[in-house]
Amino acid sequence: MGRAPCCDKASVKRGPWSPEEDAKLKSYIEQHGTGGNWIALPQKIGLKRCGKSCRLRWLNYLRPNIKHGGFSEEEDNIICSLYISIGSRWSIIAAQLPGRTDNDIKNYWNTRLKKKLLGKHRKEQQARRAATVRMKQDNSATAIDQVTTPYSWPQLPPVSHVPVMSNPILVDQEAHIKDQASLRKLLIKLGGRFSDHHHDDYNHEQQSNINNINIANFCYQPNMSSPVQDQQLVFDNTVTLNNNYTNFDVMTESLSSANMMYQGLDCLDSTMDLDQFVYTINQSDPQRPEGLNNNLYGSMERVSGSSCGTSSNSGESNITWGDITSLISYNPMLSDFEPSQQNMLQDFAFEDSITAL
DNA sequence: AAGAGCCGCAACCGCCCACAC
DNA sequence: AGTGTGGGCGGTTGCGGCTCT
Numbered sequence: 001m002g003r004a005p006c007c008d009k010a011s012v013k014r015g016p017w018s019p020e021e022d023a024k025l026k027s028y029i030e031q032h033g034t035g036g037n038w039i040a041l042p043q044k045i046g047l048k049r050c051g052k053s054c055r056l057r058w059l060n061y062l063r064p065n066i067k068h069g070g071f072s073e074e075e076d077n078i079i080c081s082l083y084i085s086i087g088s089r090w091s092i093i094a095a096q097l098p099g100r101t102d103n104d105i106k107n108y109w110n111t112r113l114k115k116k117l118l119g120k121h122r123k124e125q126q127a128r129r130a131a132t133v134r135m136k137q138d139n140s141a142t143a144i145d146q147v148t149t150p151y152s153w154p155q156l157p158p159v160s161h162v163p164v165m166s167n168p169i170l171v172d173q174e175a176h177i178k179d180q181a182s183l184r185k186l187l188i189k190l191g192g193r194f195s196d197h198h199h200d201d202y203n204h205e206q207q208s209n210i211n212n213i214n215i216a217n218f219c220y221q222p223n224m225s226s227p228v229q230d231q232q233l234v235f236d237n238t239v240t241l242n243n244n245y246t247n248f249d250v251m252t253e254s255l256s257s258a259n260m261m262y263q264g265l266d267c268l269d270s271t272m273d274l275d276q277f278v279y280t281i282n283q284s285d286p287q288r289p290e291g292l293n294n295n296l297y298g299s300m301e302r303v304s305g306s307s308c309g310t311s312s313n314s315g316e317s318n319i320t321w322g323d324i325t326s327l328i329s330y331n332p333m334l335s336d337f338e339p340s341q342q343n344m345l346q347d348f349a350f351e352d353s354i355t356a357l
Numbered sequence: 358a359a360g361a362g363c364c365g366c367a368a369c370c371g372c373c374c375a376c377a378c
Numbered sequence: 379a380g381t382g383t384g385g386g387c388g389g390t391t392g393c394g395g396c397t398c399t
Binding site: 052057058061068069104108110111 | 365
Binding site: 015016023037038039051052088089090091102103106110279 | 383384385386387388389392393
C-alpha cells in the first residue's frame with residue numbers, strides 16, 4: 001500500500017488566491033513551519049486548497065524576501081548565461097539569484113528576455129534582407145553571384161577561450177566555492193537530469209563525468225559587485241563559457257558570431273535566416289545543408305562517438321540537437337576541439353535555444 | 358468608446374524521482 | 379519487491395490589464 005491520496009480535487013478551491021487565504025497560509029507557516037507535509041497543511045489551517053497549490057503559493061509569492069519584477073541588467077546577464085549553459089533548469093538558475101523564484105525567472109524569460117534578444121536579432125536579419133534586395137536592384141547583372149556569395153557578417157571582437165588556470169579572474173577560485181557540498185549536489189542534480197534523455201549508455205557515462213568533475217574547476221562567479229564582463233561560467237577546465245555581455249547589444253553579437261560560423265560552411269545560402277537554418281538541422285538529417293556533414297555535424301559525431309558511447313558502433317549518431325546542447329556544456333571531450341569550434345558550438349546551441357522557443 | 362489583440366504573470370498540469378508503506 | 383504518493387520541477391494555460399485600431 002502507498003500513502004493516502006493528497007487531496008480530493010473535486011472539493012479543493014482553484015484559481016487565484018484571496019488575501020484571506022494568503023494571510024492564513026503565511027501566518028501559519030511563519031509560526032509553525034510547513035511541518036514537512038504540504039498535503040496535510042491546508043487541512044490544518046482550514047484552507048480548501050490542494051497542498052501542492054499551497055506549496056506553490058508560499059514558494060512563489062508569500063515566502064519572505066521574494067522579489068518580483070524589476071530584473072536588473074546583471075540578473076538578465078546571469079539568466080542568459082545560465083540558460084545558454086544549462087538550459088531551462090529554472091530552479092538552478094533561480095538558486096543563483098537570491099529572492100527570485102524559478103517561476104518568476106521562467107516567466108521573465110518566456111515573456112521578455114527571449115523577445116528582447118530575438119527582437120534585435122530579427123532587426124538585423126531584416127536589415128540584411130533589405131540590403132540584399134537593394135543590391136539586386138542596383139546591379140541585376142550580378143544579382144545571382146551576390147545571392148550565392150556568403151554574406152559578409154560583421155566582424156566581432158574575438159571571443160577568447162580562457163584556460164581556467166591562467167585566468168586571473170579565477171586564480172582564487174577556491175575561495176569562491178564556499179559550499180562544495182552544495183555544488184556537488186548541484187552537479188549531481190545536473191547529471192541526474194541527463195537520465196531523462198534517451199541514451200542510456202551516454203547518460204551513464206555523462207553522469208560519471210559529471211560526478212568526477214573536479215569541484216575546484218567548477219566555479220560560477222556571480223560577483224554582483226563586479227562588472228558583468230568579468231563573470232564566467234566554468235564547467236570543468238575544458239569548457240569555459242565566456243560571459244562578456246555587458247549589455248544586450250553585445251549579447252546579440254553572439255548571434256552574429258553564429259552567423260559568422262555559417263560563413264565557413266560552404267552550403268550556406270545567405271538568404272536563409274538563422275531560424276530556417278536551425279530548423280533545417282532540427283527537422284531532418286537528409287535536409288541538412290551539405291556543408292554540415294563535414295563541418296559542424298561532423299564535429300557532433302566526433303563528440304558523441306568518441307566519448308559518450310552514443311551509437312558509436314555503427315558510426316551513425318542518433319544524438320539529437322538537444323543532446324548536443326548538453327554536451328557542449330558538459331562534455332570533457334570538447335577539449336579536443338579548437339577553441340573556435342567550441343565557441344561555434346556554443347553559439348549554435350544558443351541560437352538553437354533561442355530558435356526553439 | 359468599444360472591440361480586438363497582445364502581454365505578463367499566477368496558477369495549474371503532468372511528469373519524474375525518492376521513498377513510505 | 380512492488381505499489382503508489384509527496385515533493386519538486388518544467389511546460390502550459392487562462393485571465394486580467396494594457397494598447398492599438
